[in-house]
Amino acid sequence: MNRTVLMWLAVGWVGFLILPWYVIEDGFWGLEWLIDGYPFDSDYGPAWAHWLEGDKAWLAPIPVFLLLPFLTHGRLKTDPFYSKVLIISGLGGLAYLVIQGFSIGISGWESTIMEFLFGPTENRQYGLGYGAILVAAAYLFFLTQGIAARGAINGDVFVVSSIGFIIAIVGAFIFFPVIQILVSALQDNEGAYSLGVFFTKLTDKKIWGLDCLYSTVGCGAAWNSLFLAIIVGASTTALGLVFALVATRSGFKYRRVLRALTILPIITPPFVIGLSIILLFGLSGVVTQFVSEVFGLQATRWVYGLPGIWIAQMLAYTPIAFLVMIGVVEGISPSMEEAAQTLRADRWKTFTTVSLPLMRPGLANAFLIGFIESMADFGNPLVLGGNYDVLSTEIFFAIVGAQNDQGMAAVLAFVLLGFTLTAFYIQRRWLGRKSYTTVTGKGDSGTHALMPNRLRFPVYAVAFSWTGFTIVVYCMILFGGFVNTWGLDHTFTLKHYITAFSVSWGEEGLLWTGAAWDSFWTTISIATVSAPLTAAVGLLTAYILVRQTFAGKDLFEFGTMLSFAIPGTVIGVSYILAFNIPPIELTGTGAILVLCFVFRNMPVGVRAGVAAMSQLDKSLDEASLTLGANSWYTCRKVVLPLLRPAIIAALVYSFVRAMTAISAVIFLVSAEYDMATSYIIGRVENNDYGLAIAYSTVLIFVMLASVLVFQGLVGERKIGRREPEKTDTPAQNQAA
């Protein structure tokens, strides 16, 4: 019998016969079930025990699909019977698992039709546990092996299984939750489907109202979000271009330092900039106090609302725009500009007629990214929003506020998702196809033209003042944690750090007495678990996208990159809606946080992997294949070792993002699993800025350190000179 089939059969049977079928209350890693009434206790029993006890008869067909693959014994892979059996077993098993999972919920039958057909039941189901997960995995891989045996992708089991696996998890953890949002947007508060309620909510004045145009009442959240996103997109793009020009088209000596600044937003929790803005411009902010003293003006709360969010988001997202723009500006072949110059164009003419038009797609790209980021941002509007309601925070208040209206949250999420998906779609369709990149890989020894003077001075002025402002903002973060009460009492103190991070020696040794330790260690461990998973899923997806061709690949790519366009608050709400009830019951666990991070950050891993893998010549894989290695061996021995830089990037980025994320997390944390960011937000809501700032500072330094540690762990890739020497001289050859 085929070894892989045998292995998955073993896994499936272990899942059915040995491990508890349903989720265990004491956590995913708890082992109490082993000594506590296993196997006949109804909480811990494996599937057959549930079935034998007679109360869960619907589990009976499950082993049938696990028996079928034994029929392949003695058959060749090329035998049509072999693939047919595996496909029936896999597809049938999966379908049955899904149907029974959704039909029987916490209170018996989920739909009245089933109740009518099979009679009422007293039984209920819990979330799927280890056993069910293993059985589902076995079914899935029977199916993929069956498909591979039919000749898909040259019959490559590893590749087909990887594709199946990615589709399954993306379906379960991205599409399923998002669909749940749509479903609950269509439901009224009693759970009945109603288009009327949906449209009433959708056209609510709180979303689409235009009162701000003619009265002092605020506009709807959708208009606010849209307006904010447009101005943030435009201004970050402009600033990004300015910095990119300074970095590549000026003789400025320290232009390389600019690149270091781009790491800042990655390691800064999103609302920290908002906090710093409050320290500067809030009612008791340094600048506000100074201005009101010097000019005798009344200090106001002007910064709360649009201006504050705008400034904070510009600070946060300009470096991202810079990263996009610098790639584009550098990508313009210098010979294009040199050609224009030899054709008698002066620098200004060259810039306006050649360089700028070639940058156009980059500008559009930077704008759309700024737009999506601003729409999705949650931390800054929460801290600085005032009366300026935006969609992401409204979603939050619809769930946690007094109204607790899940339907309203779903409708708001639906609107927000509409905006970001549209922007995402435009970015992919319109820009994805066009390539203005003019770097060809051929030797292009020219140098970029310097900026014309009439451009240079304004660009310098903007770049230097913005850099100065950024430095001031970060200094505020650093100093804010060391003063007693900001704005009132500026005496130096360590009390915030002591409150948060004190340790003491007790009778049982070291005691983590600080208030922040709990959430700190939770954050570190969740981030540590999710980073390698994110990298693995991302790189596997990248491998499939770059190296394999199959029908529906475009759709596959769109699906895997989709979560980039889904704002964190939407993910948060959708996870609550989808995973609060069986068959997948995860709320309140650490697993839901890990899963959330894996799928939120997956596009980062994919992009890092795609970029790196496109640089690896495909003939390396093919050489390995023709030498008799299968694609799994090739992946491990050839592709992975050469992808180390991409692995570092994916690991670091997903680790750091897991530590700084707030928007989705704030819905998913529980008393047991509190994250640093939601703890800090809680402090901010209590006006405890000192502690919040101190904690944020510590996070920033921890992330900086972890970036360095990761780099050390993964190591450098050892391949000597990158470019193999293409030519050879007879002299060298004789010497050899």
Added chain:
Amino acid sequence: MSIQSKAASVTFENVTKIYGGSVVAVDDVSFVVEAGALVTLLGPSGCGKTTTLRMIAGLEMANKGRVLIGDENVTTLPATDRDVSMVFQSYALFPHMNVGENVAYGLDVSGMAKSESRDRAIEGLKLVGLNGYQERLPSELSGGQQQRVAVARALVLEPQVLLFDEPLSNLDAKLRRQVREEIRDIQRNLGLTAVYVTHDQEEALAVSDRIIVMNNAVIAQEGTPRDLYEEPADIFVADFIGDANLVDAQLLSVSGDRADVQIAELNVSLPHRNLQPGSVNIAVRPESFILSTDTTTTGIAGTVDKCSYLGNHMEYSVTTNIGELFVVASDVVTTIQPKTGVKVTLANHGVTLVANT
């Protein structure tokens, strides 16, 4: 212990490969590569030769037809499961492994003990003259050495068929000759079956037992190097292998296996190659024209238009009433100056009737 050969034949039966539903890369191609022979797939870029090679390797799958290695039908077998190894154009040496690890890679995959695979890798490196280079990284070798490592890596597996995908295209001209002779020697000494892809006709003529010329996804002609050069089947082959002047002529009559052909003022006798009397084409190699400044001899009248000195031969461009002729003359001592009137006659080799396609 030494490297053996398990040479097997390769058979294509009506193989078709279509990319993306509409682009026909290989169209109903059939051929046989005998065990122990070196056969070259030759043709311009885009003719389907690399696709054909990759179908032998199992890197592409045929849409129609059958591929056999030895007697085994491997049509749907992926590369991993075929007993075939390949030398890539880019060499595809794994940059993170040293030379020894690269050569031993295929042996390690097949589950051979570490020590044995290392010994055999050294054996393979000896064969290509690179013993002692095991610890080097590929990037520390010259292009020619990398090329030889790639050959050693493919050889140590003792494959049934060894494939070469334009293996010399990244080497400079001088080295190309040397390496191709080395490849040919190894192939002969071990009695390997080899399929070799190139677009360089000189390389193909030099190394092959047989050449399969491909054009537009089909086989234009196959045969020994001499067959192809001396008896090209059509205009394409005549022009692709070596240079050829294509000249209109009249086939007057056929007698036995010869035909009387009239080219302008010249009458010649050529093998008839199953052509019927009437308008025909003949292909004339540049070196098969003989120029004479004695304008009283019988021949095609013409005027030298251009003349270039290339060290070991002269190249002339001659205007005649049957068109512009490209002529190569070995006499570099008495050169004919431009604007000189000449008479052109034909040598008794390198002149062939070709089908008028």
